[in-house]
Amino acid sequence: MTKSHNYFTSSIGKKQIMALTGFGLVGFTMAHLLGNLLIFLGADAFNMYAYTLTSNPLIYVAEAGLVAMFVLHLVLAVFLKIENSSARPQAYYVKKKTGRGETFASVTMPYTGLVILVFIVLHLMNFKYGTHYTTMIDGLEVRDIFRTVVEYFANPLYVAWYVFAMIALGIHTSHGFQSMFQSWGVNHPKYTPTIHFVSLAYGLTVASGFSILAIYCHLLN
């Protein structure tokens, strides 16, 4: 093994790390969705959940891990995109899909990824670092994140942008989810069709789950 070609700079190494970080992000997204479902139970349940989560000192470790995964996923994506574009300097005059390979989701990965990046920055600004209200639950002063969220979604334009971004996230993950199995060498005639189905179901769940929550919050106003 020469120094210039180690696991991390190899084509396969990069895509496996892409898959691994994607796996972490997919797991986080699902946990985030499940936690957010507490919005349906009302302000106290959601605020208490947010308080419990953020008052645990381990949250900083988790956040650092999340940021690391996200940054790695993003940096690798940029490298891969640049390398892949330069692998074909002259484009085809006519290029037709076979219809049995590329999907809308697989082709739009860089673009849906970009939407998610913009979304996450705005999302953190609006909620995590958004207006800080407080409320009392059983004599304990906690942040009223529920109010911040509901107030934000009063604007239908914000709801529309949120739903758009969640559809992008759903499309992105519907390719990414099954893709990470292939990258890690899991391809089996028995299980691959199931993995593809779960991948679509995951994308659909994430897109519709978050969107329904946003619309619900809008209706609370």
Add this chain to the structure above:
Amino acid sequence: MSNKDMTIHLKVWRQKDRKDAGRFEDYTIPNVSKDMSFLEMLDVLNEKLVLDSKEPIAFDHDCREGICGSCSLMINGQAHGPEKATTSCQLHMRSFSDDDTIVVEPWRARAFPVLKDLMTDRSSFDKVIASGGFVSVNTGNAQDANTMTVSKENADLAMDAAACIGCGACVASCPNASAMLFASAKISQMALLPQGKVEAAQRASEMVKTMDEEGFGNCTNHAECEASCPKEINLSNIARMNREFFKSKIFSKKG
């Protein structure tokens, strides 16, 4: 309509040499038989060009029976044309209709520079093979039958992978010009058999390294390669290569 009176319009990529910028030229060929192969149709055109004292169109071809991997045409934006599991030489004019315009381009990838017209230099594939696509055994008498057992399942999978003719349609059709389907078939055909297992780790490591050095793109799991492959090499070979490569890097001393 009789079999013999199709008129075909061609838009063919003409490029003098490696350095030439290249351009499309239009040709109209009358009386094209539906029973002609695509390459025979090009032969007819070339004969006419020669008679007219013009430079014939250069394109790779050899066996013309779909097993050598020489022919390599991007036909109407699809590697080897519109038919599934068919090389350009096995593609027949019955796949087209009268008065069709067909665009013919060479494979386009940094690792496959155009030499002339529709011919590309695919020696990067040879380099990938030379870096590990072999089994280092001493030749000698054949072993007694059954001294080395191979399961039927693995024998079939190895044979399926060995069906790769190295034409480069996978690279040509991949949006990233990645050679993973080719490399994975060549790694798989040996990794599946006991004779190949001995050097499996080193082979995976070296062949992937050469593939990366030759300037092929990265795989993003579109599966356009599998869909375009005239030999229907399965995507599961890429998954096997991913496993073999990871194993070679993490567990092997030599990787």
